Amino acid sequence: MADVHGHLVFACGSSLYAVPADTASEVVNVPTLTRVPGAPAHLLGVFAHRGEVLPVVDLTRLTGHPIDETFKRAVLVRTPQGSVALTATRVLGVTTLEGSFERLGDVGVHQHLRGPARAAAGEVAVIDTQTFIEFLSTAG
């Protein structure tokens, strides 16, 4: 499958992720977060950004990888289904990907990850941003 639009590739912990470049609006430094009662563990909290409340999603908690608390930045993803900030320990930039874009699993968040795609830095899980945010919205 050709990657004609490009993806923003970033690391979270030991894993690489990518989002379609046209859904990644910016990369921000994460300020002190406000915790929300009753939020699931992968929703670390929220912060106000240009008059909007943005939830911060920890990809390591969500995917079951070892938790990495060293993130200082987040990738803001905007879709018609909503906006989220995804934790990032390193941002590698926009690139075209090669390889597979098949679903990485049939249950949970892995239904919304595709790959394994390849970037210069290694194997990448591509986030299907629209269904990913729908999943987060219904998972509670």
Place this chain on the structure above:
Amino acid sequence: MTISAEVIEGLVLCRVGVDRLAVQAQEVTAFELPHPGAPYAGVGFEPGALAPLDGKSLRHHHTSLVVDSVEVHAERLKLLAVPPVLRLAWGGALSGFVETGGLLWPVLSLERFAAHTVRPEAAS
């Protein structure tokens, strides 16, 4: 994403451990000393959290909710929309967010929040 332009007036700003929340003042029918068994808002942030002995109880008709301390805020504030991924948090008790004093406060429906604190298994 649509950003709510709703304005909210009259809030009770509550400290809960290191966290905070706000409820609409019109939802609070009385401030009381906490009584044994009253649900503690801290459970919403940390399961098993224990209410302080000197906390305050916010009564809403037949329900109540214990917090650490309260401050009434009378100014009009813009109510920021709940992000879609948080609409189901705590059984949908989140009404929005306000910014005051340089801090962001989650605004909760007291009745729904208290109900889910009593019955955490019912939370989504």
